[in-house]
Amino acid sequence: MAEGNRREAGHRPAIEWVVGFVSAALVSCIIAFLAYEALFGGATPPDLAVSIDRVDRMRNGTLVEVIVRNDGGRTAAGVVAQVATMGAAGQRIRKTIRFDYVPGHATRRGAFLFDDAGISPADLQLSIDGFTEP
Amino acid sequence: MGRLNGLSEAHAAAAREPEAFLRVSLPSRPVVRPVPGGRSGAPVQVRRRDDYGIAQLARDVGRAGGGALIFSLPMLMTMEMWDLGLYLDPVRLLVLVLVTLPMLVLLSRRIGIESTRNWRDDCLDAALALGISAVVCLVVLVLFGVVRLDEPADVLAGKIAIQMVPASIGALLARSQFAGSSGEGNESPREAREPYGGELFLMGIGALFLGLNVAPTEEMMLISYQMSAWHALGLLALSIGLMHAFVFAVGFAGGSPTSPEEPWWSPFLRLTLPGYVIALAMSLFLLWVFARLDGQEAGSIVMTAVVLAFPSALGAAAARLVL
Numbered sequence: 001m002a003e004g005n006r007r008e009a010g011h012r013p014a015i016e017w018v019v020g021f022v023s024a025a026l027v028s029c030i031i032a033f034l035a036y037e038a039l040f041g042g043a044t045p046p047d048l049a050v051s052i053d054r055v056d057r058m059r060n061g062t063l064v065e066v067i068v069r070n071d072g073g074r075t076a077a078g079v080v081a082q083v084a085t086m087g088a089a090g091q092r093i094r095k096t097i098r099f100d101y102v103p104g105h106a107t108r109r110g111a112f113l114f115d116d117a118g119i120s121p122a123d124l125q126l127s128i129d130g131f132t133e134p
Numbered sequence: 135m136g137r138l139n140g141l142s143e144a145h146a147a148a149a150r151e152p153e154a155f156l157r158v159s160l161p162s163r164p165v166v167r168p169v170p171g172g173r174s175g176a177p178v179q180v181r182r183r184d185d186y187g188i189a190q191l192a193r194d195v196g197r198a199g200g201g202a203l204i205f206s207l208p209m210l211m212t213m214e215m216w217d218l219g220l221y222l223d224p225v226r227l228l229v230l231v232l233v234t235l236p237m238l239v240l241l242s243r244r245i246g247i248e249s250t251r252n253w254r255d256d257c258l259d260a261a262l263a264l265g266i267s268a269v270v271c272l273v274v275l276v277l278f279g280v281v282r283l284d285e286p287a288d289v290l291a292g293k294i295a296i297q298m299v300p301a302s303i304g305a306l307l308a309r310s311q312f313a314g315s316s317g318e319g320n321e322s323p324r325e326a327r328e329p330y331g332g333e334l335f336l337m338g339i340g341a342l343f344l345g346l347n348v349a350p351t352e353e354m355m356l357i358s359y360q361m362s363a364w365h366a367l368g369l370l371a372l373s374i375g376l377m378h379a380f381v382f383a384v385g386f387a388g389g390s391p392t393s394p395e396e397p398w399w400s401p402f403l404r405l406t407l408p409g410y411v412i413a414l415a416m417s418l419f420l421l422w423v424f425a426r427l428d429g430q431e432a433g434s435i436v437m438t439a440v441v442l443a444f445p446s447a448l449g450a451a452a453a454r455l456v457l
Contacts, residue, residue, distance in 0.1 A: 012404060016330050020403035023411040030414070030436060031370065037433055038363035075359035100352075101359055105431040134359040 046076035048102065048128045052121050053109065062119040064112040066126065070102040076131035077101050083112050084125045101134060195266060198305040202267040203274070205304020205343070210271060210297055214350040216280050218424060219293030227295045230423045231264075234299045234342075238263055241306050241339055244332065259306070267301035268294055300346045303339065330404075337409045337450035341416040344449025349420040349442055358438040366440045373413070373440075373447040378406040380451030406451075410443065413450045417442035 053065040068081055079099040087093045097110045209215050238260035239253070271294050275281040281293055348354050361369070381401050417439045421427050427435055 012400070013330065016404045019330075019334070019408050023407035024403060026411050026414075027370075027374070027407055030440070031367065033432075033436060034363045034367045034370065034440070038367060041363055041433070043362060077359075101355065103359055103430055103434045106434055107429040109429070134356060 041073060043104075044073040046070050046074050046102070046104070046131060047072035048076060048079060048131065050081045050126045050128055052124065052126065055119070055121055057117055058113075060115065061117055062114040064114065064119065064121075064124065065109065066097075066112065067107050067109055068099055068102055068128070069107045070104055073104040075101055075103045075134050077134040079108075079131045080129035081110065082127050082129050084127075085114070085119065085123045088116055088118070096129065102131075197308040198263055198266045199270050201308025202263075202270040202298075202301035202305040205307065206267070206271060206297055206301035207274075208347055209300055209350070210274050210278070212350060214352060215296060216275075216293065218350055219296045220289060222292060222296065222423075222425060224288065224292065226423045226425070227292060230299055231295060233419070234302065235260060235264070237335075237339060237342070238302055238306060240335055241303070244336075260302075263302040263305035264298060267298040267305050270305075271297040271301055300343060303343050333405065334408060334412060336453040338412050338416060340453025341409075341413040341446040341450040342420070345413070345416050345420050345442055345446035348445050349417070349426070350424050354442060355426060355438065358434070358441040361437060361441070363433075363437070366437050369444055370440050373444045374406060374410050377409055377413075377447045377451040378402055380448070381405050381409070409450045410447050413443045413446035414439055416450075417446050 048068060048070050050066050050068045053067045056063040056065070064083065066081060066083070068079060070076055070079075077100065079102045080096050081099065082094060082096045084092060084094045093114070095112045095114075097112065099108045099110060102108045239256045242256040242259035242263070243253075272281065275293060275297070276283065281290060283290075378401075418427075418435075421435075421438060421442060426438060430438070
């Protein structure tokens with residue numbers, strides 16, 4: 001019976017076995033990667049930072065594009081990024097934007113809008129206000 | 135389409151009468167085509183284009199429209215799909231349509247709106263499916279108030295293009311779904327013998343179709359964020375296990391079947407694992423199209439792909455049931 005089975009399996013065209021073994025190798029790589037992540041990856045808490053990507057002068061103000069980066073292993077939800085600066089009249093201006101999710105070791109982009117056209121990156125103080133677990 | 139139908143009948147007549155030449159009457163000029171294997175004999179008169187009739191055309195278009203509607207309705211009523219049409223990079227949408235088009239042609243080769251027999255017919259069939267799907271999606275989205283006809287052309291095109299891909303698969307599948315139930319067609323697509331490549335192709339279509347249903351949703355991403363690598367390993371094992379169960383349950387009755395004499399690992403290696411890799415590849419493609427991979431590193435990408443590969447793998451394994 002076992003010999004019959006082997007004979008049946010051996011009658012398959014070679015291409016079927018080649019595709020099968022290549023697929024097995026690919027799936028094995030994914031399993032090995034996930035196993036490594038599970039054993040040694042370590043689900044560290046979210047480690048969030050916000051930085052300026054670029055500043056664009058617009059017709060009616062300034063567009064400040066920012067990048068939020070999560071260097072931790074876990075995903076952060078409801079991430080609130082804040083920017084503070086002094087306005088032309090000396091008043092303090094605060095603006096916030098909220099990112100639904102920032103996955104671990106991933107980045108998300110957003111932008112602040114200012115009415116003042118003369119904002120420079122040196123005037124801006126960026127911070128992360130907080131986050132929740134997904 | 136009438137001419138195409140005529141050609142199909144010509145082939146059918148050839149099958150019945152092997153020693154025959156076929157005279158296929160086209161609207162402009164007659165064409166005489168020798169039947170492969172035929173030697174001589176009386177010509178077989180095939181229906182003229184106008185014999186095809188408005189009723190048959192309306193029935194084919196109606197079937198395709200019905201199939202498009204049934205298969206795309208869940209996505210037409212999904213909010214994320216409306217939004218994606220707004221902001222998605224047009225290049226990605228174009229790639230989605232360009233990748234889908236040859237798949238539709240190949241699908242038409244096997245299951246089409248009509249019983250087509252050559253590549254040109256299949257291309258026309260695929261284009262027809264896309265066109266009917268675009269109209270169906272436009273009408274439904276206008277009725278839902280999602281699309282306004284005074285919107286900019288690029289917005290309109292984006293909202294329709296993203297929806298018409300799954301709809302076009304439904305339009306092509308309409309023949310197998312509806313024609314079978316109405317007793318038409320002597321050869322059921324499910325009973326046709328399928329080569330190994332055909333099996334893998336069907337798996338790809340099944341994975342694409344089911345993956346399209348969930349890939350745009352926020353929940354799909356949220357699931358991957360809530361999972362650990364252990365969860366992902368479990369889900370991967372479950373996906374492959376269920377796929378293999380489907381391979382045996384469905385039997386893959388085509389040209390690359392499993393047989394009771396075969397050891398379990400043979401179909402597992404030849405069908406299940408390649409099927410899962412196809413599901414993973416389709417998942418990654420859809421995630422890229424829907425901009426779900428942007429800003430993510432390798433670990434997150436693998437996790438997200440494994441999550442989407444779960445429904446895609448089921449779609450691939452059950453392709454013979456769905457298609």
